[in-house]
Amino acid sequence: MVALIPQAAIDAIYRAESRRILASLIRLLGDFELAEEALQEAFAAAMEQWPRDGIPQNPRAWLVSAGRFKAIDGLRRRARFSASLNAIAAELEEEAREQPIGEEIEDDRLRLIFVCCHPALSVEARIALTLREVCDLTTEQIARAFLVSPATIAQRIVRAKQKVRTARIPYEVPARSELPERLDAVLKVLYLVFNEGYFASSGESLTRTELSGEAIRVARLLVELLPEPEAEGLLALMLLHEARRPARLSADGLAIALDEQDRTLWRRDLIEEGEHLVERALRSRRFGPYTLQAAIAAVHSEAICPEETDWAxxxxLYDALLRFDPSPVVELNRAVAVAQRDGPAAGLELVDALLAAGDLSNYHLCYAARADLCRRLGRRDEARLAYERAIELSKQEVDRLFLERRLASL
Amino acid sequence: MKYLCLVYADENLLHSLPESPRDAECLEYAERIHSSGRMLAAEALQPVSTATTVRMRQGKVTITDGPFAETKEQLAGFYLVEARDLNEAIQLAANIPAARVGCVEVRPIRELSPE
Structure with missing residues (x-):
């Protein structure tokens, strides 16, 4: 006889299982909102019954089953005013009779991820829906992280759910033939969420760290359920960057360049996990741009000091990356690497060619790179001009302060 | 569920590019959807220069030439299909020959309620 089940035990189950239960309820009930209500009602029922009867053998199956029947009851109550609700309730009841919840319920979280990240939804909608449904962040938390009003986020989520329902976006993991494109859409969302948490300068830093943490958590889940090389590559990329978080900002909140970071602060556990994933993804020979970016980050992580970096x-790796993503920003990064390998003059030649081509003529980091190379070549006047242009073009306070410090130290 | 696949393309390019579809290919594709039981209707349209726009305002009909808005791409044809869900509709739309030179807007059909 269990006398007392502490609230803490039920809370722990909620934290560990609520997304997986929600994912199954969405499959069973075919509707986001209905499933969310059912989830809350299932936990309310647990609070009432478990202290009396004890925690069931399989709490997840119990909660899914309870949620399902609560939803059917709810529909029945409302059905007095609507014939169509009655029909839905009857259909769900029939399904519940034919396919009761067994001890082994499917893991529906992969379905949930693919629906929330369906390419038929806008990227903003995908991000909001994923953070709300897969990560269980509140609309207020999402709004704070992206510096928009909670009403805007709430509206994005409502519209996205409406589109899922009205256009009938199916609740399924895409077929093999569609998988590469659909997985890209998922990875892009996780990548953007991570970057928002890692690079953006504004907003509360606590919320931002959480955002990166959520992206990593979903990526881990994705890799566990669907070990595709590019998913592993993206997870590795995020882990290798996250490993540097303790070293990337100075005490006064300024960005510290990679070659000036205290590498003893880097988190070895995350680096090891990241390196392991990169190697596995590379071995598959089905990798893509995320894996290559992760491989570049891994080469940096291996160097105990900047001078030890294997620039060749x-x-x-940048050459390989250019084949997937022939963008001028990748060219710029390659030019900086060439400067490290062959000397600043070789790098400057490439940077100037990029500036002459025009695509990057409003990109502050291109001028910052030029300034740095001119400085190393002793061409101080040119360096000063380039720093000034970079400061003029930079949009974020952190970048500007960093560049001003460089300019002052000329 | 019914979806309307609206085919948009720049009329000046629709029939002049190397990858432009020939009528025979379009007929063949329509026949394929038809034989899979998912075709409800499909037609190609005459150029937008033949279009007439009609409005009813305060009981009066106004008629203007051309489409309601100047756009780079014009409605060139449509397929009304029956599909299980959006993913199936997207697959049907992606294989419409004109999708190679234009684009296809996939819209779920709203069933009107009779009351």
Whole structure:
């Protein structure tokens, strides 16, 4: 006889299982809102019954089953005013009779991720829906992280759910033939969420760390349920960057360049996990741009000091990355790596060619790179001009302060 | 569920690019959807220069030439299909030959309620 089940035990089950239970309820009930209500009602029922009867053998199956029947009851109550609700309730009841919840319920979280990240939804909607449904962040938390009003986020989520329902976006993991494109849409969302938490300068830093943490958590889940090389590559990329978080800002909140970071602060546990994933993804020979970016980050992580960096390997990886993503920003990064391998003059030649081509003529980091190379070549006047242009073009306070410090130290 | 696949393309390019579809290919594709039981209707349209726009305002009909808005791409044809869900509709739309030169807007059909 269990006398007392502390609230803490039920809370712990909620934290560990609520997303998985929600994912199953969405599959069973075919509707986000209905499933969310059912989830809350299932936990309310647990609070009432478990202290009396004890925690069931399989709490997850109990909660899914309870939620399902609560939803059917709810529909029945409302059905007095609507014939169509009655029909839905009857259909769900029939299904519940034919397919009761067994001890082994499917893991529906992968379905949930693919629906929330369906390419038929806008990227903003995908991000909001994923953080709300897969990560269980509140609309207020999401709004704070992205510096928009909670009403805007709430509206995005409502519209997205409406589109899922009205256009009938199916609740399924895509077929093999569609998988590469659909997985890309998922990875893009996770990548953007991570970057928002890692690079953006504004907003509360606590919320931002959480955001990166959520992206990593979902990526881990994705890799566990669907071990595709690019998913592993993206997870590795995020882990290798996250490993540097303790070293990337100074006490006064300024960004510290990679070559000036205290590498003893880097988190070895995350680096090891990241390196392991990169190697596995590379071995598959089905990797893509995320894996290559992760491989570049891994080469940096291996160097105990900046001078030990294997720049030749980094240039090679950028060459490979350019084949997937022939963008001027990748060219710029490659030019900086070439400067490290062959000297600043070689790098400057490439940077100037990029500036002459025009695509990056409003990109502050291109001028920052030029300034740095000119400084190393002793061309101080040119360096000053380039720093000034970079400061003029930079949009974020952190970048500007960093560049001003560089300019002052000329 | 019914979806309307609206085919948009720049009319000046629709029939002039190397990858432009020939009528025979379009007929063949329509026949394929038809034989899979998912075709409800499909037609190609005459160029937008033949279009007439009609409005009813305060009981009076106004008629203007051309489409309601100047756009780079014009409605060139449509397929009304029956699909299980959006993913199936997207697959049907992606294989419409004109999707190679234009684009296809996939819209779920709203059933009107009779009351």
């Amino acid at each position: 390997q980094i240039v090679g």
